[in-house]
Amino acid sequence: MDTREKDIEKLKDYKYGFTTDIENIKAPKGLNEDVIKFISNIKKEPQWMLDFRLKAYERLKQLKEPNWQKPKYPKIDYQDLYYYSAPKSMKNKPKSLDELDPKLLETYKKLGIPLQEQARLNGIAVDAVFDSVSVATTFKGELTKHGIIFCSMSEAIQKHPDLVKKYLGTVIPVTDHFFATLNSAVFTDGSFVYIPEGVTCPMELSTYFRINASETGQFERTLIIADKGSYVSYLEGCTAPMRDENQLHAANVELIALDDAEIKYSTVQNWYPGDENGKGGIYNFVTKRGLCKGKNSKISWTQVETGSAITWKYPSCILKGDNSIGEFYSIAITNNHQKADTGTKMIHLGKNTKSKIISKGISAGFSDMTYRGLVDINSKATNSSNYTQCDSLLMGNKCGAHTVPYIKNKNFDSNIAHEATTSKISEEQLHYCQQRGLNPEEAVGLIVNGFCKEVLQQLPMEFAVEAQKLVGISLEGSVG
Amino acid sequence: MREQLQSDFDKLVKTSKFSNEEIEFKKNFLKNFIKNGFPNRKQEDWKFLDISQIIKKNISDLSFFNDYSQSNKIDPSILVDGLEHNKIIFINGKIEKIDFNLEDQNKIQIIDETKKDILFDYENSLIDLNSAFSDKIFKIIVKKDYSLKKPLIIYHSTDDKIKSTNINLRLNFELGENSCLKLIDYFTNTTAKNFINIFYNFNLEKDSILKNYKIDKFRNNNLKYSFNNIEQGNNSVSETFILSAGSDYFKNEINCNLKGEYSSAFINGIFSLMENQQHEIRTTINHLVENTKSYQLIKSVLGKNSKSAYQGRIFVNSKAQKTDGYQLSKAILLDETSEFNAKPELEIYADDVKCSHGSASGSLDENSIFYLMSRGLNYQQSKELLINGFLMDVVEKITDVEIKNLIKNIIGLKE
DSSP: OOHHHHHHHHHHHOTTOOOOOOOEEEOOSSOSHHHHHHHHHHTTOOHHHHHHHHHHHHHHHHOOOOOOSSSOOOOOOGGGSBSOEEEGGGSSOOSSGGGSOHHHHHHHHHTTOOOOGGGOOSOEEEEEEETTEEEEEOOHHHHHHTTOEEEEHHHHHHHOHHHHHHHTTSSSOTTSOHHHHHHHHHOOBOEEEEEOTTOBOSSEEEEEEEOOSTTBOBOBEEEEEEOTTOEEEEEEEEEOOOOSSEEEEOOEEEEEEOTTOEEEEEEEEOOOOOOTTSOSEEEEEEEEEEEEOSTTOEEEEEEEEOOOSEEEEOOEEEEOSTTOEEEEEEEEEEOTTOEEEEOOEEEEOSTTOEEEEEEEEEEOTTOEEEEEEEEEEOTTOTTOEEEEEEEEEEOSSSOEEEEEEEEEEOOTTOEEEEEEEEEEOOHHHHHHHHHTTOOHHHHHHHHHHHHHHHHHTTSOHHHHHHHHHHHHHHTTTOOO | OHHHHHHHHHHHHHHSOOOHHHHHHHHHHHHHHHHHOSOOTTSGGGSSSOHHHHHHHHOTTOBOOOOTTSOOOOOGGGSOOSSOOEEEEEETTEEEEEEOTTSOGGGEEEEEOTTOOOOSOOOOHHHHHHHHHOOOOEEEEEOTTOBOSSOEEEEEEOOTTOOSBEEEEEEEEEEOTTOEEEEEEEEOOOSSOOEEEEEEEEEEOTTOEEEEEEEEOSOOOOEEEEEEEEEEOTTOEEEEEEEEOSSSEEEEEEEEEEOSTTOEEEEEEEEEEOTTOEEEEEEEEEEOSSSOEEEEEEEEEEOTTOEEEEEEEEEEOTTOTTOEEEEEEEEEEOSTTOEEEEEEEEEEOOSSOEEEEEEEEEOOOHHHHHHHHHTTOOHHHHHHHHHHHHHHHHHTTOOOHHHHHHHHHHHTOOO
16 A cells, blocks of 8 residues: 555545645744744734733642643643744634635535535534634624624724623633643634623634644633623534644633523544544543523533544533532543543532433444543532443453542432443344344444434534434444 | 651650661661651642541641550550450450450461561552561461351550550461451540551451451540551452441542452441541442442441541452453531542453443431331431441441341441
8 A cells, every 4th residue: 555545545534634734834833932922913902801811821830730630641831832823824814704815615625624614504503713813703794693703712802802801711710720821822723602691602603723834732711601691502522633643632611500501512522533543633631611690590511522633622511600500411432542530510509400311332342441430519518419430441451441539418408319330232232233234333233323322412413413323433343 | 847747656665675677677668757747738639637637636646656564554444345255355456365265276377477567559558667667577377277166356555654656567367278367446545635657558368257346336535547448359358347437537549459369358347437437438449350240338426526538449450351340439518517539430441341430428317317207206306216227237237146246236326
């Protein structure tokens, strides 16, 4: 097999593994005050934003990288990374889609994300983030009619500084842990959503993240604010080219739900997982945190994690408002040498708060999967309840599945229930499916999809179909 | 603390009859302990209850010195009635009596193992502390094919002669092939403010059975730590029952290595806590070979200002197919100031296993209380009945009928 054929062979496994040949503007390599000023300057940010970044950087200097997680990785040289990379054609932001670099449009077409609005039928507004910058946001007109703000973070800093100033860093403060603080210092772009009082967002909002340039870290920051009585469903998808080196992705996502508001946040994470020998792949170290600030508010996280060499994230809910609800639905699949340490935190502060955690982990090949979760019911959170279920499925005896739940109940009026099981696909089930004419891989796919059903049901329609396929693909080659 | 440790150790060396070799051994342990100090909440295993803080708060003037040249009087009133038994009486940090008169003397052997190193890896400075300051270390060997006729009761007792002292006990047990030992740890100490540190090492050969019951029932202001290391061979069974109710602070750790096929480990525990008590059970079950089994059931009833923690870990090696592991922890919180923490952990590397854990905590079910009250019980009686029923579940798991009845009597639980 010559190299070309090999490349094609490789592409079959991870169809998003191509690179786009596009000219980039990069910040100088390394992490220092000048680079932060460079980023802030190129984005024409106001002084308060630069101060925010510098404050985070000051703090970062005192912080140590955490190392309590299960998947260990070689030390990252933070001075050997590019913290800003943008397609050259984006320097003067195009006014409309017609002015967008055709190569970029083509990239998103290949990914199955058409950015031209007329080509869109399913009515999802998309914000596309390419390396460090947001390249296009669709359906702006329609959304503006409802008073919804959906734009890139940089645009929001320029056009809606009051909102950004008021909410940025309130859920994930600059003084948080290492990766979150790193993001606060060098974040480049991301999405900003504001749903005004009483508005139910008429369409799904979606962001598509793509890492293209090499040796680049992607640090996006997303901020979603749902004002009183509003509702929004937000989707996030991500891919990256296949490269032999590991790339860092350290995003921060902050959600804020005010009185009676609801935010539904879904992720289908399909970063490049590395090849079957564990070479390359993305380090996905993301901080996601939601604050149910108001009464009767609700935040629901749904995630399908199939990609990344290492996934290390805990989408969390702080249930501050009385009667607020937090939900977490997760499927995490690891194959080959992938590693995942994921779960959630539910922190109950308000009265009558409820949370639900459903986590499904599947590990195959040489992979390692950990569910790590915290349920903390504060002494003031009377009449609160939590239900947690985490199930793991193991395929083969070279992989591992671990469950590490932390349960803290400081309130006698509250209930916590936790269940976890670990098992394998039973021979009977496999036999039954094969008897009905499915080949072993299809049979496994069917059983796994059934295992994940509770979570898949939570995804919006379009995503559910994609996720279901992804579940099948991720496990290819793990049976027999 | 460093100077005090050193000077208390020097005093110990002066007053005791250790050989030079033994002292060298102890010095090593002392060195390790001085280096690491008491564990604190920065260590994952001590996250929920920080012993270094608790000791600081409760016993500010902790002394490590024990005068092993003095002997203590045995108060016969502490002995358990109504059950013939063998005795080891441990008073004020010193073993005063070892009595196996009811058994065949040829089948039981007691040897001095003060010079023996600890044979497994540990990251626990309390074991260092124990080994540095404990008196002579004995090993009790139960020979092949011998089952003790009567249970062995180890009395842990202190009297008002000592106060604010750290006392240490270390015993090794070896159960030969097809042997059986029933061991009751009976805590009778009622005097105040001592830190008691116990370390047992069990080695279970093929087909042997160990039953260990730890009974800490009577309210006292001592702080206690107990570590059991259990190594299990083929087809061996270990059963541990913990009643954790008396002391201000009590942490029980059990580390169990299932090294032989078809071996099994059972751990059952009760926390029944009141005012300002803080107790913890931490278990680690390592399933290392095929066809091993473990079962854990821990129940807590927590009163005012009390706190309990359960950290259970099941580890399954990639070779250990057909493992069956189960953990369940349940808690009833009776007061708004009570707190329950749990960390049931699974770490699994084999695919053909059946492992599950469950944890539930909440208040007493008002509907059940209403039901009982509608049948004529008053509120207090209904509450007691429900709590007794809740805890009885664990006591019923005890496999030895005689000891089960003894424990029921001690607890005051009626059927």
